[in-house]
Amino acid sequence: MTTTLGTASAGPGEIDTGRLEVGETRDGSPVGLPVAVINGERSGKTLYLQAASDGDELNGVGVIRRLVPQLDPATLSGTILIVGIVNYHAFQVAEHRNPIDDTKMNRAYPGNENGTSSERIAAATFDAASRADLVLDLHQGSTSRMIDEVRVRCGRRHRIHEDCLELAKAFGCGYVLDQKGPDGQLARVAPDEGIPTVDPELGGAVGWDETSIRKGVEGVFNVLEYYGFLDGSPTLERQTRATGFEQYGSPVGGLVDMQKDLGARVSRGEPIFEVTTPFGESKATITADSDGILWRTRRLPQVATGEYVCSVGTDVDTV
Known part of the structure; x- marks a missing residue:
């Protein structure tokens, strides 16, 4: 079956890239987020992957740039939906918050398709995430220095907490922050829809850091193998958790x-x-x-x- 995301459309065994329109700039030009669809030759689960929800957190963009050329849909079961840059306006000026409405994007979910710039982007990307069985929202510790870790943000009393924790362990950074996050985070909202979702926080850098990017690419492949998108039989290793x-x-x-x-x-x-x-x-x-x-x-x-x-x-x- 053909799968679409914005203008990207891929049949089984195909990859396509395109744009997901989310509004217009101040001169009336369309704003389109870069998207990709990787449709496996065999049926299976759907993974949603996004990066740069905060415009100065670039390690996730580095992960996607490195990841996509390595994926062969002929060897893939299921589908991967990717939004490569979420916070379009902040990314353009290398800032953390969306300068159009001075909003931190990862506080705007599930969004509002008729709302502010950030709310419209959140609504469009949440719609894509809602089509998935699993969600990885790639972040980093802004421009601070931070260890590579994965955040479980749904709260330990949430009905799918164990599923989110399992996803964090499958990613395999070695460290997990298991603490309920602020309202408006994708990793808070998507679990309410029954979708295991985590925030891999890939270090912290000005620009990007190759070590954290490699860790992120390895983590995505760990997830793809653990959940049956790719052949492999990884085991969950023990992780150090802070609550x-x-x-x-x-x-x-x-x-x-x-x-x-x-x-x-x-x-x-x-x-x-x-x-x-x-x-x-x-x-x-x-x-x-x-x-x-x-x-x-x-x-x-x-x-x-x-x-x-x-x-x-x-x-x-x-x-």
């Missing part, structure tokens, strides 16, 4: 000196960063409030009073 997430700001202005590396274990009361003057004089040493893992840090060393410095994943176990 809490503590953020730390600086109590003073100055220059940050991190005392721990990303991914390192921290103990309650242990120093995690120091703030100094430009002359190396210590102004403050900040210690961990809880045991956990250093999950994310700011990229620039200079901070003002109260400015974000790092995050620690807490309540850590293995799943």
Whole structure:
């Protein structure tokens, strides 16, 4: 059966690319998101994959750019629907939020086809995601430094939480943040429709990071094999899971000196960063409030009073 997404249309054993129209620019030109349909020669499940919901999070775009040329529909069972760049306007100006309506796209789902720019894009992409059996929404920790991890955002009491957690483990970054996310996230909304959905958070970079991109490509292939899109018999490996997430700001202005590396274990009361003057004089040493893992840090060393410095994943176990 022929499958379409926007102007992309592919019969069994075919790949096609096109655009998904979501409105117009200020000069009246049409806005079309880049889309692809990869239709397997054999029937099977449908995977929906999207990237750049936040316009400066480019590692997911790097994953798709690397992934699609490696996929042969002759060896595929089922269908893959892809939106390569979701936040079109933010991507064009390398910003996080959609500059047309100053909105963070991943707070706008399920969207509104008659609403703001972001709501219309969310509605169009949610419509595509709703056609799938599984959803991967590729993100990164913006331009901060962050470990490669996968986020389960539906909440642990959700009726398909275990299915979402299984999808996260199948992706296989090694780390899972299992914490209910804010309203309006795709990974919050799609599970309400019975669709297992996760956010792979592929590190954090200015531009993109090849190591995280490779991890993302490997993760998508892990999912394709685990759920029968491609031949293979992968097993789920144990993952380090955090169910809490503590953020730390600086109590003073100055220059940050991190005392721990990303991914390192921290103990309650242990120093995690120091703030100094430009002359190396210590102004403050900040210690961990809880045991956990250093999950994310700011990229620039200079901070003002109260400015974000790092995050620690807490309540850590293995799943």
